[in-house]
Amino acid sequence: MLVAIALGHLGALYLLGKLLAPDLTGGIEREVVAAFSLEAPPRPPPPPPPENEPEPDEGAQGSPGKEAIPQPVTAPEPEIALPRPSPAPQASSTGAADRSGARESGNGTGAAGGGPGTGSGNRGGGRGGVAVTRPVHISGRIDDARDYPVPPGGRQARRGTEVIVRVIVGRDGRARDCSVYRASPDPQADAITCRLVEERLRFRPAQDAAGNAVAAPFYWRQRWF
Template identity: 30%
Template sequence: MAYVDQQMSGNKITALIIVAILHVVIGYALVSGLASEAYTKVKEITAAVKIEEEKPPEEPPPPPPKNDTPPPPVVAPPPPISFNAPAPQVQTVNEAPPLPPPPSPVALPPPPAAPPAPRFQPKGAAPKGNPGNWATSNDYPSRALREEREGTTGFRVTVGPDGKVTDCQITRSSGSPDLDEATCANVRRRARFTPASDGDGNPASGSYSNSIRWVIPKD
C-alpha cells in the first residue's frame, strides 16, 4: 500500500474513534442526567480535535502531446528565369482583298408581243416618170457653166401621202453650192411620186433617195 493510502486510513480510524467516544459520552450523560455537562464536554472535545477533510492528491500534469507531424520539407528556390530569348519574327503577308460577291441576276422583262402580221405589204414612195427629166442642161446654173464646174449631188426627199415632195436634203455635195441648190429646187418643182402605203394599204409618208450628175453640155 502506498504512503498516501496509509495516511488516509489513519485519519479515518482516528475519526471513527472520536465518533465512538462521543457516542459513549452522550449515552453516559443521558443515563446520569448530566446532559448539559456532557454537551459542554463534547463541545470541548470537538473543538480540541480538528478533523481535517482529506484532500485528494494532486495529479501530476500530463506530459506534452507528441507532435507526430513531420517537419515541412525544405523546398529549394526555383532557378532564375532568363528572358534573353530572341523575339519572334513577324512576317507580313500581303493578301489579296476578297472578291466582291457576284451580282444577283436581274430578271429581264418578257419580250414584247410580236405585232400582228400586216394585211398588205408596205411599200415605199416610187417616182412617176423618168427621174432623169427632173434636171436638164437648161437648168445648169450660169455661173457654174461659165466656170466649167461639174459634179454629182446626192439628195433625199420626203414624200407626203399625196405623192408630193415635202422636203429635200443634200446627202452628198458636188463641191459647188449653186449646183446643190439647183438640184433640190428642180426636184421639188418636177418630181412626182406614187405615195407609200402602210400595212393596211393606206397612203403614208415615205422617202426617196437619188443623185443628179451635173455635166457641161457639148455643142
C-alpha cells in the first residue's frame, strides 16, 4: 500500500510538471530514456580477401624406362631332315612323263619357254601385235541423200541428227563387223550407214610397235543436214 501511494504521488507530481513546466519535464524524460536506451554493438570489420595461393606442383615427368630387347631365340635344327614333297602340277596331264608344270626345261608338259607359235605378244613369229597407232580414213564418202529413203514426216524429221557406228579396220584397210555405237532416231538409216561404211570407205590400217599393220577399231560419225 505504501508503494502504491508513493507511485500515485509521483504520477500526480509528473502531471503537474507537464502542465506547469513542460520544458523541464521533457528534458528529464530525454535523460531517462537516454540512460536506458540500448544501442546495437558495432559490426566487426569484414575479413580481408584471401590471397592467391600458388597451385601445387604436380611434379615433373619421370624419365622413360629403357626399352627391353628380347633375347633372340632360334628353333633347334631337327636331328632328322624331314622330306619335302614335290609340288603338285597346276594342270593335269595325260602323258606318260614323270613331271609336269611350268618349267623352263624338263621332260614334262607345260614348259614356259620361247616358241615359234603365233600370238599377240611382242615376240614370236606370228602376227597380231598390239596397235600403237589408229586407223586413218583415206578415201570414200557418204554424202548422197539418195542413199537414204525419205523417213516418215519428210527429210526434215532426220535433219540435225547423227549416228555413230563402230567398225574393225583390218590389215587390208577395209571396215568389217559394223555395229551401232550411238543410234539416231531412224534405225533404218543407222543400218544403211553401217552397210555404206563397209562398202565405200577405205582406211590406212593401224600399226604395232614394229610397224606391222594390225586390226583396230574405228568410229564413224554420220550426220544429216
